[in-house]
Structure formats: C-alpha cells, structure tokens
Amino acid sequence: MKYRSTILLIAVAVSLFTSSCMHYYYAPSSNNIPLLKEKNDGNIELKYSVGNYYEGVEVQSAYAVGNHVGVQLNFFTASESEEDYGSGNGSYIEAAGGYFKPTTNHKWVFETYAGIGTGVVNNKYGSAETSKAGVTKFFVQPSFGFTNPYFDIAIASKFSLANFKVKNSSVNKDAFPVDYDDIQLLKNTKSFFIWEPGIMMRGGFKSLKFQGSLTIAVPSNSALSIDNVNYSTGIMIPFKPKKQSQVVPTQ
Template sequence: MKTNHLLSLMAIPMLAITSCGRDIYVPNQVNAPLLKEKNEFKANLSLSNWQGAYAVSDNIAIMVNGQYVSRAFWYNNSDNEDDDLFVDKNTRGGLIEGGVGFFKAIDSKKRAVFDVYAGYGNGAFKTLEGAYNSAPDGTSKIDYQLRTQFHKFFVQPSFGLSHKVVEAAFTPRFSIVKFYGQTIGVKAFENDTERRDNFLRIGDNAVPFFEPAFTVRVGYRYVKFHAQLMFSVPMNDETYSGYDVNDYFQPVSFQTGVSLNFGEWVKNSGRK
C-alpha cells in the first residue's frame, strides 16, 4: 500500500499531462507564512488564492485562506471543445478556511523557521461531464453539470528559511475532505449508470490527501514574488463500480503571485 502511494506521487507530473478528469476538488495553495515574531503579518495574493497570517504572540499565529477557481478568463465560455492538457477548464468554485498554529525560529540568526498549523474549511466545486464537449451547440450546461460541496480539515508542518531577500519552505500538508451534497445533471453520464452512481457515492467516506508543497519567495523586505508547486495525492484506493474516485481530483497545482510581509524584523532588516 505504501509503495503504491509513493509510485502515485512520482507519477503525478505525467498524470497532469495526460489526465482529462472532471475536477470537483482543486487543492488550494498552501499558506506557509514562516512568521518569526509577535505582530508580524504576511499576505499572499494570486489570481485564485488569497491568504493572510498574523502572529498574536511570539509563538502563536492565526491564518485565513480564500480560494476561487474560474477559468473563464482563459477560455471562451461558448467553447465546448476538449480540455487543456493540464486542467479541467470547466471547473469553478473554491473554499474559505481558517487555522491556528505554532511557530518558532530555530537558529541564532532567526532565519530557519519551523511552524505547524491546523484548521478547517468549507467549499464547493462544479464542472461539466466530458460528454458536454461533443454535445451540439446551444446545449444547456446545467444538463451536464457535476457539483459537490465539502468540509476540509488540515494539518501542515513546515520547515523553511526566511530572509529579507529570499524565502523557501517545504510543507507536507495532510487534509481530510468529506464531500456532501452531490448533484448531477440529467444528461451527465447518461448512458453509464454505474458512473453516475460512482459520482454520487463520493461522499460515502472522507478522503485523506497528502499534499506536499514547495514554496519560494524572492524580492526585498516588504514585497516578494511568490511561487509554489504542490501535489495532491489521495491516500486511499477506493473504487466504486470499477471507477476510481481519484478521477475527480486535480493532482498537481502551480501558483504564482505576490507576497507582502510586515513586521519589526522586516523593518529593521533595511538598516543592516
């Protein structure tokens, strides 16, 4: 079992290229703030993720994260041709989550940082079943829509380096996602009742995910360019009617944006 999970992780880049699944779970960007001191604040801003973290004491912090995925900006809404090689172009939705955690600088220069956060989120995603791509022009998207809501619980330890010019972190996030409220359009999987049943049963059991993320920030003091590569690996082998529930989860994500950092150490770093 463990070997299978390791092989799955190694194969993810290829899966991202070849998969044409229906994504009803897109993992949000991992918030890895690497805070060092009381009253420090950090925000990460990108097109689909918005995150903030604030240190309420010298070792305790809170975070709030938001996500909204909509690929209409990149694709013609009237276009019902096949998906991009990397993503399901019809996926739309997101989540809101919050967490609390512990952080500590672990070297004398306070550049190496360890932190761990735990939290809860709630969200929803919807997409279109693949047969919509070959449907006649003017076909209602609602007839092919797949939709689900979910609760999410997560724990994420991080180890990283934080400097006024560059930051880097590795964060192995563990998430448990419980889907509920699945709905399916009247024409979705119209000729495949087993596949319909498969989708409607996604919420039967909570799905654990291993979501390791690699984060890099480069800039100077208050403002840095932010980039993150993350994988999302379901840690079970559930199948319903011969179909793997993993078909509905986006396996890899790459995000870029801007990171803002405000704190006493950031202010003082300009004097050195």
C-alpha cells in the same frame, strides 16, 4: 474523445482533458507557508494558480498574535470551461491557527498549522446536466524553512481529511457513465485522506517579495480521480503594525 471540465472541491478547481471518458474531481490549493518569526509579524499573498486543466486566484494571509502563535485566513476561486463538454466554477475558504518556532538567529523557522475549510462547486456537463457538491476539510500542515529579509525557501507537508457532500446531480448514467460513477463514489465514500506536500520560494525586498510554489496531492483512495498539481506565482507583502508609544501623564 477529448474534453475538459472543472469541478472545484476544497478551495479547488478541477477539470479534465483526456482521451478516456473521465473527470478529475479534486486538486490542491497552494500551501500557505508564512514563516512568521515574532509577535505582530504578518503578510498578505496574492497568487495566480494553475493545475493541469484549471486556473484561478488565491488570497492568503497570516498574522502572529503571539510570540509563537499564528493565525491564517485563505481564499481560493477558480474555473474552467470546454466548448463541447461543459464548464465548472467554485470557491473555497479556510481558517487555521498554529505554532511557530524560529531558531536563535531567526534564519530558520518550524511551524505547524491546523484548520478547517469549506467550499462548493457548480458544474455543468454537456448542454444541460449539472451537479453541485460541497466539501468540508480538516487539515494539519507542518512546514520548515529558511528566511531572511530578501529570500525565503521552505517545504510543507499538509495532511487533509476531505468530507464531500453531493447536494444535487442530474448527471445521466448512460450519457456520462464515468462522471456518474465518480459522483456515486463521492456520495458513498464521503471522506478521503489526501497528502499535500509542497515547496515554496520567495525573493525580493523587505516590503515586497515575488514567489512561486508547487503543491501536489496524493489521495489514499486511488479511485478518487484528481488533478494532482497546483503551480502558483504571485507576490507576498509583509507588514508589521508599529507599536504605540505610551504617554505618561505629568503630575
């Protein structure tokens, strides 16, 4: 039997399409790697993201509030459906703050962000059975990359602790034994460590860059069934507020 279903956990949509009766219950969102270089640098990213069996959109942003301090706000929503088995949809939002340090020539940037995120998924199995699960995620993401006005490339290594909470579930053990066991795992284990490395490339103009990225997810517990990939494409719009000139009153 082949089927697909999505369950989005951690700003993440997840689904399954396999010959064995099981679902994937986690997938990574794309890493936000802004490569800020100085105070008031900022950017907004709009992305279309897909995994093995889900698709969605992401909006990511970053802003340098100091010469070495940046903040992020990221949003992800996704869904997937399968005619014979069911459907799922969910959303996730996260905020982060961190430190960035460019080299003297401003061509290389090291940065580390730490943050928290929250999300929820509503999933439907077959024609009637449903589940609702939430997640709270704590993470640290160091990254390193090359940047200039026309081209960026960087790698990141995100370390996440995901805490799951099954809010309700009507999944029947006899009808969906694997899904039932997976939900019981989330109820009983609750927390999972997940490593999410990734790579990003951007190219274009000073005011607009096109980008692509790949992020994968590797859980510490192999019993957690995951869709372990996120491919994203989109645009990055950099911005920098102009400094207001001071008016000196005349005597």
